[in-house]
Amino acid sequence: MAQPVAADVILIRHAPSEGAGRLAGRLDVPALLPQGGAIAQARARLAALAAAGAQLVSSPARRCLETAAALCPGAGVAQDARLWEQDFGDWEGQPYAALPNLGALPRADLAGFRPPGGESFLDVVSRARPALAAIAAAGPAVIVAHAGTIRAALGLALDQPPLGLAFEIAPLSATLLRRLADGQWSAGFVNLSLIA
DSSP: OOOOEEEEEEEEEOOOBSSTTBOOSSOOOOBOOOOTHHHHHHHHHHHHHSOTTOEEEEOSSHHHHHHHHHHSTTOOOEEOGGGOOOOOGGGTTOBGGGSOOOTTSOHHHHHHOOOTTSOOHHHHHHHHHHHHHHHHHTSSEEEEEOHHHHHHHHHHHTTOGGGGGGOOOOTTEEEEEEEETTSOEEEEEEEEESOO
16 A cells, blocks of 8 residues: 655756866856746746645755746745755866766765765765755755755665666756655656756
């Protein structure tokens, strides 16, 4: 028998951002928002997915706040610093080509790897877990955050955080997680584009 749903949480990855080709975890770069019909389409798709009266919560990153304002104009946006992207420490702002290739690491090792002066993916999971639980406890929500934050949430839903790294999360995509009455998470859909 299916568990009753306590709250639906729609996680939106922010729009593409300036500084493409460079690593931007905590680097606070602006969003490159779609214009005209594309943003109207994204608003309509999000409105069809989100529960009426859902709270709007965002990472404090500029690219997330700008995306939230574009998708939900006039809505009040709560900020939660626990939703920030992974801190890549000394690697922040570096061109991707200058970074070491970690692709050969097993997923569990990659999840625990910390760049110099930064945090690991498992650190992101640890700070995102209580934030997601608190947001869901307040009812249905739309969260605008980062690929790493959404992967962390998916890892929690799978009850195996490193598996969150297996997901591709595109800019301006939606992922639905359901907080169940017993406190567990389930995934409804992943990486659904808001723009055709």
